[in-house]
Amino acid sequence: MGTMVFISPERLAAALDRLAERFDxxxxxxxxxxxxxxxxxxxxxxxxxxxxxxxxxxxxxxVQPQVExxxxxxxxxxxxxxxxxxxxxxxxxxxxPTLVFGARPCDARAFxxxxxxxxxxxxxxxxxxARRESTFLAGLVCREGDSACFCSAVGGGPADTAGSDLxxxxxxxxxxxxxxxxxxxxxxxGLGEPASDSIQEAAHQVVEEVSGRxxxxxxxxxxxxxxxxxxxxxxxxxxVAERCLSCGVCTFVCPTCYCxxxxxxxxxxxxxxxxxWDSCMFYQYSLEASGHNPRPTRLxxxxxxxxxxxxxxxxxxxxxxxxxGCGRCVRSCPVSIDIRRAVAGLKENLCECP
Amino acid sequence: MSVLNPYCPxxxxxxxxxxxxxxxRTLRLxxxxxxxxxxxxxxxxxxxxxxxxxxxxxxxxxxxxxTCKDYLQFSVMRVGEVTQRLHQLTVGDQLGVRAPLGNxxxxxxxxxxxxxxxxxxxxxxxxxxxxxxxxxxxxxxxxITLIYGARSPMDLCYRYDFEDWKAxxxxxxxxxxxxxxxxxxxxxxxxTVLSEESPSPHNRIAVVCGPPxxxxxxxxxxKELEFEDRQILTTLEKRMKCGIGICGRCNIGSKxxxxxxxxxxxxxxxxMVPDL
Amino acid sequence: xxxLRKAIEAEWPRLEVVIGWGLGFDPYHTRxxxxxxxxxxxxxxxxxxxxxxxxxxxxxxPVVKAEDKAKKVGICVRGCDSRSLVALIQEKLVVRDQLLxxxxxxxxxxxxxxxxxxxxxxxxxxxxxxGDLLLVEDNGGVRKFSPDQYLARRCLRCVHPxxxxxxxLVGEPVPPRAAPGNxxxxxxxxxxxxxxxxxxxxxEELDRCIRCYACRNACPLCICQDRCIAETREPRWLTxxxxxxxxxxxxxxxALHLAGRCxxxxxxxxxxxxxxxxxxxxxxxxRIVGDLMGYEAGIDPEATPPLLTFNPAExxx
Numbered sequence: 001m002g003t004m005v006f007i008s009p010e011r012l013a014a015a016l017d018r019l020a021e022r023f024d025x026x027x028x029x030x031x032x033x034x035x036x037x038x039x040x041x042x043x044x045x046x047x048x049x050x051x052x053x054x055x056x057x058x059x060x061x062x063v064q065p066q067v068e069x070x071x072x073x074x075x076x077x078x079x080x081x082x083x084x085x086x087x088x089x090x091x092x093x094x095x096x097p098t099l100v101f102g103a104r105p106c107d108a109r110a111f112x113x114x115x116x117x118x119x120x121x122x123x124x125x126x127x128x129x130a131r132r133e134s135t136f137l138a139g140l141v142c143r144e145g146d147s148a149c150f151c152s153a154v155g156g157g158p159a160d161t162a163g164s165d166l167x168x169x170x171x172x173x174x175x176x177x178x179x180x181x182x183x184x185x186x187x188x189x190g191l192g193e194p195a196s197d198s199i200q201e202a203a204h205q206v207v208e209e210v211s212g213r214x215x216x217x218x219x220x221x222x223x224x225x226x227x228x229x230x231x232x233x234x235x236x237x238x239x240v241a242e243r244c245l246s247c248g249v250c251t252f253v254c255p256t257c258y259c260x261x262x263x264x265x266x267x268x269x270x271x272x273x274x275x276x277w278d279s280c281m282f283y284q285y286s287l288e289a290s291g292h293n294p295r296p297t298r299l300x301x302x303x304x305x306x307x308x309x310x311x312x313x314x315x316x317x318x319x320x321x322x323x324x325g326c327g328r329c330v331r332s333c334p335v336s337i338d339i340r341r342a343v344a345g346l347k348e349n350l351c352e353c354p
Numbered sequence: 355m356s357v358l359n360p361y362c363p364x365x366x367x368x369x370x371x372x373x374x375x376x377x378x379r380t381l382r383l384x385x386x387x388x389x390x391x392x393x394x395x396x397x398x399x400x401x402x403x404x405x406x407x408x409x410x411x412x413x414x415x416x417x418x419x420x421t422c423k424d425y426l427q428f429s430v431m432r433v434g435e436v437t438q439r440l441h442q443l444t445v446g447d448q449l450g451v452r453a454p455l456g457n458x459x460x461x462x463x464x465x466x467x468x469x470x471x472x473x474x475x476x477x478x479x480x481x482x483x484x485x486x487x488x489x490x491x492x493x494x495x496x497x498i499t500l501i502y503g504a505r506s507p508m509d510l511c512y513r514y515d516f517e518d519w520k521a522x523x524x525x526x527x528x529x530x531x532x533x534x535x536x537x538x539x540x541x542x543x544x545x546t547v548l549s550e551e552s553p554s555p556h557n558r559i560a561v562v563c564g565p566p567x568x569x570x571x572x573x574x575x576x577k578e579l580e581f582e583d584r585q586i587l588t589t590l591e592k593r594m595k596c597g598i599g600i601c602g603r604c605n606i607g608s609k610x611x612x613x614x615x616x617x618x619x620x621x622x623x624x625x626m627v628p629d630l
Numbered sequence: 631x632x633x634l635r636k637a638i639e640a641e642w643p644r645l646e647v648v649i650g651w652g653l654g655f656d657p658y659h660t661r662x663x664x665x666x667x668x669x670x671x672x673x674x675x676x677x678x679x680x681x682x683x684x685x686x687x688x689x690x691x692p693v694v695k696a697e698d699k700a701k702k703v704g705i706c707v708r709g710c711d712s713r714s715l716v717a718l719i720q721e722k723l724v725v726r727d728q729l730l731x732x733x734x735x736x737x738x739x740x741x742x743x744x745x746x747x748x749x750x751x752x753x754x755x756x757x758x759x760x761g762d763l764l765l766v767e768d769n770g771g772v773r774k775f776s777p778d779q780y781l782a783r784r785c786l787r788c789v790h791p792x793x794x795x796x797x798x799l800v801g802e803p804v805p806p807r808a809a810p811g812n813x814x815x816x817x818x819x820x821x822x823x824x825x826x827x828x829x830x831x832x833x834e835e836l837d838r839c840i841r842c843y844a845c846r847n848a849c850p851l852c853i854c855q856d857r858c859i860a861e862t863r864e865p866r867w868l869t870x871x872x873x874x875x876x877x878x879x880x881x882x883x884x885a886l887h888l889a890g891r892c893x894x895x896x897x898x899x900x901x902x903x904x905x906x907x908x909x910x911x912x913x914x915x916x917r918i919v920g921d922l923m924g925y926e927a928g929i930d931p932e933a934t935p936p937l938l939t940f941n942p943a944e945x946x947x
Binding site: 070075086091118122123124127228259263265266273278285287290294300304307308311312313315316 | 356358359360361362363365407408409410411412433434435436437448449450566591592593595596598599600601602603605607608613627628629630
């Protein structure tokens with residue numbers, strides 16, 4: 001284990017203030033009226049991080065903003081010759097050092113999966129890379145799982161450290177912060193007091209206890225091919241997704257869904273090319289200019305989502321699923337569509353599938 | 355496109371506009387940076403993203419041959435918002451280009467073979483660059499045949515090229531859907547003309563591009579003539595955004611048409627999930 | 631509840647498909663269930679965890695319908711859902727004769743998210759009712775919640791707990807939770823605040839909106855479906871930008887398209903993953919329509935919603 005510091009409840013605000021001096025700091029927080037979904041927000045002094053409730057959204061927004069500018073363009077008219085118009089482009093990327101505080105293991109792992117898409121090529125996404133390289137993750141040992149969670153079934157676990165630079169271990173009322181990566185070490189400076197032996201011991205126990213938990217069961221073996229053999233089984237997809245509303249909840253709350261659209265918005269002679277989150281659940285996502293849509297119904301679209309996560313992605317990236325088992329798509333689905341059922345059922349006989 | 359940022363287009367200027375048909379225009383353009391224009395190289399079949407800033411981007415095949423260093427040629431059918439605006443461009447107007455993108459036709463492995471081109475309407479565009487490439491090294495290929503059809507004579511693209519293609523050793527079979535005053539070539543749908551021609555599959559590669567319904571029946575025809583799936587090449591189209599294999603929408607199974615395509619043979623297509 | 635299942639079983643020979651509720655990913659989360667085979671009827675449930683308004687499935691493509699014209703589609707409706715059904719009948723979006731409506735008097739449904747705000751729960755083991763009280767057992771032991779603590783906001787202001795229309799009534803009528811004069815209490819208390827506070831409220835709430843359009847897609851009366859103004863490409867009416875004004879514009883368009891049609895079923899608010907009280911906007915509109923036009927949506931299948939007609943003698947406006 002790496003260096004550990006202990007932050008007592010009284011010192012948490014000061015510790016966060018200190019981090020916020022150096023970083024664009026994202027913490028899980030609720031609305032000021034207390035209600036509303038918990039989500040990662042930019043820290044402002046006085047914000048109380050909510051570490052005992054699951055967040056509605058993952059912190060992917062820190063690296064993949066819901067909307068960002070890719071380019072700015074400008075048409076300039078020549079005062080001497082009004083017919084002559086000059087076009088200019090600007091693609092400056094500005095990033096700030098960022099720290100996500102309190103990402104759960106499922107969310108931290110998701111960054112590693114997105115890295116493969118954005119960084120491995122054949123083309124490197126320079127906007128993603130710039131943000132990703134300056135983003136640190138302080139992962140939280142997760143004790144809040146519920147019946148929608150299944151991180152243990154897709155290669156993670158509630159004490160998994162993959163993707164995290166720091167680890168936050170709730171001990172008593174306070175937090176132990178442990179440096180997991182070398183680049184995490186300097187972040188500990190001045191955050192709290194060095195963790196005493198007894199506190200370190202308590203932290204070990206928490207980690208050990210949580211590591212022993214198995215969150216969710218799902219047999220994913222053979223899903224790459226099982227999906228393909230089910231592809232044209234219309235009855236199966238009707239069974240799984242007939243109730244789908246074709247909204248974007250599952251994709252937007254998902255830590256590993258990364259698909260986006262690019263649109264231009266301009267006013268008079270200048271404007272921006274924007275990139276924003278898109279959802280394969282939307283009819284417009286794959287609608288072609290000719291009017292043809294390869295995925296015209298919500299069944300086609302839901303099937304594509306399952307396929308992407310459990311067949312196409314692992315086929316492309318050495319068997320890794322594009323799913324960290326965070327359970328958000330299950331928990332937040334207005335009609336309780338359960339991707340675990342959709343995956344488990346791929347190999348079952350249809351008549352046995354509920 | 356920019357070496358550092360694959361999302362950033364190069365600026366280009368329209369040098370010539372050719373009205374091919376009522377709704378298809380060809381743009382010939384040059385990159386504004388002369389050094390980039392000089393160094394620009396691509397393979398036949400590769401595509402480019404054309405940008406009209408303020409409206410968006412759309413994907414088109416580069417249909418000039420790689421040997422043409424004077425301009426890049428794209429043909430645009432007016433169907434949506436971006437193509438509408440591309441049609442409004444005139445000589446001297448600027449636009450953005452991200453190219454080359456995607457894979458290309460396996461020109462080398464086609465050497466020593468007979469080549470059968472089958473095109474419908476705007477589907478001639480990706481075949482044009484390949485045809486011109488092959489004609490540039492005519493001696494390396496066997497028979498080169500082109501079956502090209504459209505609704506009417508006015509719907510055939512690149513009519514100004516036909517004499518040249520013929521003169522350089524292309525057997526041209528032109529057809530239109532219905533009789534038309536003054537039309538002396540064939541009348542009938544492309545698949546019908548294909549079965550009338552009934553080319554032998556022996557040592558032959560078929561390259562097919564056109565509307566989906568034409569491709570479907572041409573495929574039946576080619577199977578009937580006992581062409582094997584891997585002897586049949588085509589280019590696929592999907593709605594695209596990034597063009598660089600990231601944004602997710604042009605997937606067919608685990609393949610992205612923008613980087614793994616647009617050129618596929620039917621053996622590859624048969625192995626994909628049918629999500630077209 | 632076996633009573634619903636029995637009622638449906640009795641009518642099964644007339645039915646081709648039944649839209650009801652089944653178990654979701656755990657015993658306390660339910661899902662819409664489409665039953666097409668009699669052996670699957672056992673999957674149907676009804677309890678205070680059944681939260682979905684099912685009437686949208688009658689109008690959104692692919693529409694759930696009976697292929698055999700001699701047969702009907704069975705649909706389960708609570709009081710609130712029955713009003714959506716009335717509105718759909720009024721607008722001729724569904725044909726009454728093709729339906730067999732199983733009406734269920736409803737004393738309210740559970741909103742788990744309200745409970746989570748009051749007490750973070752971990753590892754729910756069981757949930758049961760003792761009279762009006764909801765008893766939840768989790769890792770921290772058994773906790774009790776009163777209806778005021780666990781009922782969805784829409785249920786706390788419910789004045790029509792009993793189905794307005796039905797072919798088969800399952801269960802005894804129940805008294806409403808709220809008095810008619812009290813149904814707009816949330817709007818009224820909101821309006822007690824001064825203007826800057828109200829602005830601040832919506833700024834903070836709508837800042838959370840992620841434009842997933844669940845509110846729209848879950849709404850049985852949002853029938854533009856894939857042609858929604860929020861996503862048109864040409865022209866592009868709404869920007870992709872994520873500022874509060876842009877989000878507000880969408881929600882306001884949504885609400886205005888529902889003026890005089892919305893039955894305040896609360897699905898939009900229930901499905902919001904960010905827990906934004908979006909029904910509040912529609913409640914305000916509902917009250918305006920009531921005050922100006924003396925009209926309550928989803929009550930009379932023969933009536934024409936006021937904004938779907940033109941009356942030169944209109945006095946209210």
